[in-house]
Amino acid sequence: MFFGSCVNKTPEPDTEPRFRPILMARAQFEDAVSGQPPRALHVPGKIFVTNRYLFINEQYQGIHVFDNADPARPVALRFLRIPGNIDLSVYGHLLYADSGPDLVVLDISNPASVRVAGRTRNALPELQPPFRNVRLAPEFQPANRPANSVVVGWEKR
Template identity: 50%
Template structure:
């Protein structure tokens, strides 16, 4: 009896599927292609700097450390904004960190990625952060911002040995 039931169920499924209309495949939407933005390691390690404030244009995460706001400028660094008066926030500095997409704080220490490196800053004087430590290759290489393709000439195997990915550009 169980065998007949299985046979009946299979036949019913096949008949039901044959009654479905055929769906023609639609044109596939092409995936975007990206190329990595590369920087020589020696240049990356010299590029971290505290600069005057600048305009926000490609912001990412926001970190609140009362009374300051840290706003990520994707792949470039952090805007440091004095928020003592929330009705009139005042930009005080830009911390250039090539390849930066994420930050966190513990006490007065700020941890930030810079490409595949992890940086530690002393933030006791928030407008004037001090780089304390760089841990090379501590985090994975920066991923592309969305699903896409990396053409062969931009694959990791075809890059200079000392190159670090600090961002991605859509082709």
């Protein structure tokens, strides 16, 4: 006997992740790099330790700076707001960070008062979605975005 009417015909949920880019106007984007008071870690990424300082990336947001003289009790010093940041490196007193497609160089010789030492526009590819092979809806395709906008992150739709 066939019980076809008893079979659950609920469609399977769409398991393909869908994301939309978080955009920022280029002019606002370039002025957004700044030192701010320390704040809590939410979505930490890469960690870099140099001398007595600890740098922890906050994905898409920037970099936390800690005084790590006592590794058992690191002290939060600053948060470096860098929109679109996912990676960092330190060489001497310079911190190199991606900011969306740009490479930003920060002078960290005084971590309490960090300053931008340079920026190279479009040195890197556009910030990619968190998963490979994500299909973007037509309205989110690069050709359909506002002119002079930069991808600084991705959010799940």
